[in-house]
Amino acid sequence: MLDDRVDPPEPGPGEVLVRPTRVAIGRDELGSQAAVGVPGRRFVGVIQRAVGDELRVGQRVVVKPHIRCGRCDLCRGGLGDHCREGVTIGSAERQGCLAELIAVPAENVVPVPDALDDDQAVFAWTLAGALHVAQLLRVDAKTYVTVLGDNATGLLCAQWLARLNASVRLLGSHPARFGLCEKWGVKHRNADDVGRRADQDAVIDCTGSAEGIALAMQLVRPRGTIVLRGGGPGRVDLAPIIQGEITLVGSRAGNLRDAVRALAERRVDVLNLISRRVRLLDVPDVLSSPPIEEQLQTLVEV
Numbered sequence: 632m633l634d635d636r637v638d639p640p641e642p643g644p645g646e647v648l649v650r651p652t653r654v655a656i657g658r659d660e661l662g663s664q665a666a667v668g669v670p671g672r673r674f675v676g677v678i679q680r681a682v683g684d685e686l687r688v689g690q691r692v693v694v695k696p697h698i699r700c701g702r703c704d705l706c707r708g709g710l711g712d713h714c715r716e717g718v719t720i721g722s723a724e725r726q727g728c729l730a731e732l733i734a735v736p737a738e739n740v741v742p743v744p745d746a747l748d749d750d751q752a753v754f755a756w757t758l759a760g761a762l763h764v765a766q767l768l769r770v771d772a773k774t775y776v777t778v779l780g781d782n783a784t785g786l787l788c789a790q791w792l793a794r795l796n797a798s799v800r801l802l803g804s805h806p807a808r809f810g811l812c813e814k815w816g817v818k819h820r821n822a823d824d825v826g827r828r829a830d831q832d833a834v835i836d837c838t839g840s841a842e843g844i845a846l847a848m849q850l851v852r853p854r855g856t857i858v859l860r861g862g863g864p865g866r867v868d869l870a871p872i873i874q875g876e877i878t879l880v881g882s883r884a885g886n887l888r889d890a891v892r893a894l895a896e897r898r899v900d901v902l903n904l905i906s907r908r909v910r911l912l913d914v915p916d917v918l919s920s921p922p923i924e925e926q927l928q929t930l931v932e933v
C-alpha cells in the first residue's frame with residue numbers, strides 16, 4: 632500500500648501544487664524506489680494551488696523534471712539547464728510524482744491543451760529529449776543516423792528523425808518493438824547483426840551503457856558525431872574519439888513547450904509506447920518486482 636508517512640508537500644515561493652493524473656515509468660525507474668524516496672519524474676497532472684497569472688487551479692499541465700536554483704552563475708547566464716545546484720524530480724534530492732500531490736516551480740510547468748489527452752501528454756518530456764537531439768544534430772535528407780537502444784527515448788528519437796528525412800535506422804534487442812519501427816517507417820536491425828563499418832554521420836546512444844558507447848564509436852565515421860542521451864555509462868576507452876576526430880555531444884535538456892505542440896499537432900505516435908496500465912495503489916508492487924523484458928512503458932493511472 633501507499634506510504635502515508637510522507638507529509639503533503641508545501642509549495643515554496645514561486646511553486647505550484649499539482650495532483651498527478653498519469654505517470655509514465657520506464658524500466659530504468661523500476662526497482663529504484665529504495666534509493667530515491669518518492670520516485671517518478673514524467674507526469675501530467677492538474678494544478679491544485681497556483682501562483683502568478685499564467686496558471687490557474689484546475690489547469691492540466693506537464694512538468695520539466697530538472698529544477699534550477701535561479702541564483703548561480705549558470706542560471707543567471709541563461710544556462711539554467713546546467714544549474715550548479717540543480718535537482719531532478721524523483722531523485723534523492725527531490726520528491727517524485729508517484730504521489731497524490733507534488734510541489735514544483737511554476738517556471739517548470741507547461742499547460743496541456745484540451746486536444747491532448749493525458750495518455751499522450753505524459754510522454755511530453757521523453758519527446759522533448761528526442762526533439763532536442765534532433766536540434767543538436769541538424770540532420771537533413773543525406774544524413775545517415777543510427778539510434779542505439781529500443782527504449783522509449785530511442786524509439787522516439789528514431790521516429791522523429793525519420794520525419795526529418797534522415798536516413799535513420801534503429802538498433803535494438805527486442806524483436807517485439809521492431810513492429811513499432813515498421814509502423815513509423817524506421818529501418819531496424821538487431822544490434823548484434825550489423826557491420827561495424829564506421830560509416831554513419833551520427834550515432835545517438837540511448838542505452839546509457841558502456842557497450843552502447845563502444846558500439847557507437849565503431850559505427851560512426853571519422854569526423855562524425857556521437858550524441859549521448861541517457862544513463863551513466865561507467866568506464867569507457869575513448870581512444871577511438873581521438874583517432875577518428877569524433878565529436879562527442881552530451882544531451883540532457885529539452886523544450887517541453889515544443890514537445891507539447893508536436894503532440895497536440897499529432898506529429899508523433901506515443902500511445903504505442905504504453906505496454907501496461909496500473910493504479911497508484913499497485914505501484915509499490917510494480918516498483919519492487921523485477922522489470923519484465925518486454926515491458927516498455929508502464930502508465931500509472933492516479
Ligand SMILES: [Zn+2]
Nearest residue numbers: 700703706714
Ligand atoms: Zn542555478
